[in-house]
Amino acid sequence: MKSILAKIVVSQFFCTSLWFAGNAIMPDIIQQLHFEAGSLAHLTSVVQFGFILGTLVFALFMISDRISPSRVFFISSLIAGGCNLAITLDGIQFASLVTLRFFTGFFLAGIYPIGMKIASDYFQKGLGKSLGFLVGALVLGTAFPHLLKWLTMGLPWKYVLFSTSALSAIGGTIILLFVPDGPYRKAGQQIKLAAFFKVFRNREFRAAALGYFGHMWELYAFWAFVPVILRTYKEHYPGSALNIPFYSFLIIASGGIACAVTGWLSQRWGTKRMAMLLLFLSCICCLLSPLFLFNPSVVALLVFLFFWGLVVIADSPLFSTLVAQNAPGESRGTSLTMVTCIGFAITIVSIELMSVLLDRVNTQFVYMALAIGPVLGLLALLGKRGKAKAGRGES
Numbered sequence: 001m002k003s004i005l006a007k008i009v010v011s012q013f014f015c016t017s018l019w020f021a022g023n024a025i026m027p028d029i030i031q032q033l034h035f036e037a038g039s040l041a042h043l044t045s046v047v048q049f050g051f052i053l054g055t056l057v058f059a060l061f062m063i064s065d066r067i068s069p070s071r072v073f074f075i076s077s078l079i080a081g082g083c084n085l086a087i088t089l090d091g092i093q094f095a096s097l098v099t100l101r102f103f104t105g106f107f108l109a110g111i112y113p114i115g116m117k118i119a120s121d122y123f124q125k126g127l128g129k130s131l132g133f134l135v136g137a138l139v140l141g142t143a144f145p146h147l148l149k150w151l152t153m154g155l156p157w158k159y160v161l162f163s164t165s166a167l168s169a170i171g172g173t174i175i176l177l178f179v180p181d182g183p184y185r186k187a188g189q190q191i192k193l194a195a196f197f198k199v200f201r202n203r204e205f206r207a208a209a210l211g212y213f214g215h216m217w218e219l220y221a222f223w224a225f226v227p228v229i230l231r232t233y234k235e236h237y238p239g240s241a242l243n244i245p246f247y248s249f250l251i252i253a254s255g256g257i258a259c260a261v262t263g264w265l266s267q268r269w270g271t272k273r274m275a276m277l278l279l280f281l282s283c284i285c286c287l288l289s290p291l292f293l294f295n296p297s298v299v300a301l302l303v304f305l306f307f308w309g310l311v312v313i314a315d316s317p318l319f320s321t322l323v324a325q326n327a328p329g330e331s332r333g334t335s336l337t338m339v340t341c342i343g344f345a346i347t348i349v350s351i352e353l354m355s356v357l358l359d360r361v362n363t364q365f366v367y368m369a370l371a372i373g374p375v376l377g378l379l380a381l382l383g384k385r386g387k388a389k390a391g392r393g394e395s
Contacts, residue, residue, distance in 0.1 A: 004179060005123070005130055007175070008118055008119055008122075008175070009137045011077075011172065012111070012112070012134055012137035012138055012171070013138075013171070014141065014167040014171030014174075015073075015081075015108075015111045015115075015141065015167070015168045015172060016112060016137070016138045016141030017142075017144040017145060017168065018081065018141075018165070018168050019047065019108060019142050020044075020142050020143070020145050020146070020224075022043050022044075022097075022101055023044060023145065023146075023227070024148065024248075025145070025157040025160050026039065029097075033094070039094070041354070042098070043097070043098065044224045045348045045351050046098050046101050046102045046105065047101050048220065048344050048351070049102065050102035050103060050105025050106040050108075051106065051109050051112075052105075054105065054106035054107060054109025054110065055340050055341035058072075058114075059338040064113070065186075068181055069117050069118045069181065070118065070175050070176055070180060073110060073111060073114045073115065073118065073175045073176070074173065074175055075172075076108070076110025076111050076114070076172070077110075077111055077168045077171055077173075077175075078168075079103070080103075080104050080106075080107035080111065080168055081164075081165040081166075083103045084100070084161055084164055085165040086100050087101075087158075109341075111172075112340070113336050113340045115134055116320055116336050117336060118175070118182060119131060120182075120184070120336070121181065121183070121184050121185040122183065122184065129263040129264050129266070129267060130263070131317035131318075131321050131324070132261075132263015132266075132317040132318075133260050133263065135256075135316045135320065136255075136257065136258075136259035136260045136263075136317075137256070138256075139256035139313055142223060142252055143248070143250075143252035143253035144164070144249070145160055146227070146246075146249035147246075147249040150243065150245040150246045153245070199327055199328065202326055202327075204326045205322075205323065205326035205327060205335070207322075207380055207381055208319055208323045208326060209323060209339045209342075210380035210381070211276070211279065211319055211322075211377040211378075211381045212316075212320070212323065212377070213342060213343055213373070213376075214279065214376045215319060215343075215374065215377055216344065216346050217347070217349075217350045217370065217372060217374070217376075218282060218371075218373045218374055219312055220351060221350040221353075221370055222308065222309075222312050222367075225354055226251050226305070226309075228358070229293060230247055231244055232293075233293065233294065236294055240298045247302065247305075251305045251306055251308075251309040252309055254310055255309050255312065255313035257310075258310040258311070258313060259316065262315070262317070262318060263318070263321075266318055271321050271322055271325075272381070274318055278311050278314045278315035279374050279377055282374055283374035283378065285311065286367060286368055286370040286374065287368055289304075289308075290364045290365050292304040293364055323335060323336060324336060346373070350370065353369065
């Protein structure tokens with residue numbers, strides 16, 4: 001079982017490197033192709049929108065419950081990687097770039113939630129720890145293009161896309177060849193649209209989902225704007241000499257370690273309790289951000305961003321665990337996909353809001369708006385406290 005988990009984790013890492021490939025090379029694309037400076041938010045949002053539509057399609061047709069999840073993962077990895085690679089074609093226009101990023105996001109819906117589905121089909125006990133490693137792989141995959149950008153400094157930006165597309169194909173092949181359908185898989189025999197809505201009647205499931213939605217409001221907006229935060233600080237303090245791609249990678253990637261650690265700790269302290277603590281800590285980071293984003297000490301800024309990078313993602317596998325534990329076995333894949341779909345729809349709103357606020361509000365105070373999601377998520381979880389027993393030492 002350990003070797004199976006390792007293969008899923010490696011494959012997830014390879015394939016999700018596609019997610020922020022566009023963000024890592026955006027300054028180069030803007031300069032070379034003469035796109036608008038605000039393209040970062042739009043290209044990030046279009047990937048999220050593609051992912052949302054993809055997860056909606058996968059959920060409505062119960063694809064991961066009716067078809068072998070390993071095959072779905074493999075096919076999605078090839079198509080998503082192909083869309084990513086097509087960006088390197090000469091003479092690409094902004095409309096084509098947007099379309100390709102949209103379809104990359106669409107087929108990432110056959111990778112990230114399907115990877116969680118595969119893990120849940122193998123691991124019922126210790127699911128929180130397993131998903132901790134899996135979400136950690138997503139974090140590293142998300143951060144990896146920034147590292148590639150740093151490593152290929154001075155080389156054409158297309159090398160980042162070549163590398164991430166190749167990794168996606170390798171990751172999908174690993175799943176197809178070495179990770180068959182899990183022993184706890186319950187295949188759905190027919191499409192049941194009612195399952196898309198009925199699962200929310202479960203009180204514990206609903207509380208976990210609302211906590212996840214609050215977490216998602218903050219997460220991808222923070223990840224998308226980490227390079228912007230560093231670039232703004234460097235412009236404010238020209239002598240700081242910040243290596244933006246390198247520190248962007250480290251700040252985002254640090255959350256991968258946090259996911260693995262909190263997945264393990266949740267077995268002792270309880271999944272729900274750990275998720276609430278981490279959501280509270282990331283909320284505090286949002287509220288305290290004005291004290292650090294223009295602090296004269298670059299060390300204070302980096303320590304703060306590293307801590308924020310740890311807590312902003314560490315609760316993600318815990319919420320996914322709570323959702324999986326409280327979903328019916330025959331529609332677990334659909335339930336995970338459905339919740340992920342709504343969560344990513346929320347990320348579009350927060351990312352676009354941040355883009356608007358950065359043009360109209362003092363930059364020092366903009367990121368306080370990210371606290372809205374964690375506050376609402378905590379209220380939902382606290383409202384169910386005493387009623388929900390899921391996640392208290394069960395994972």
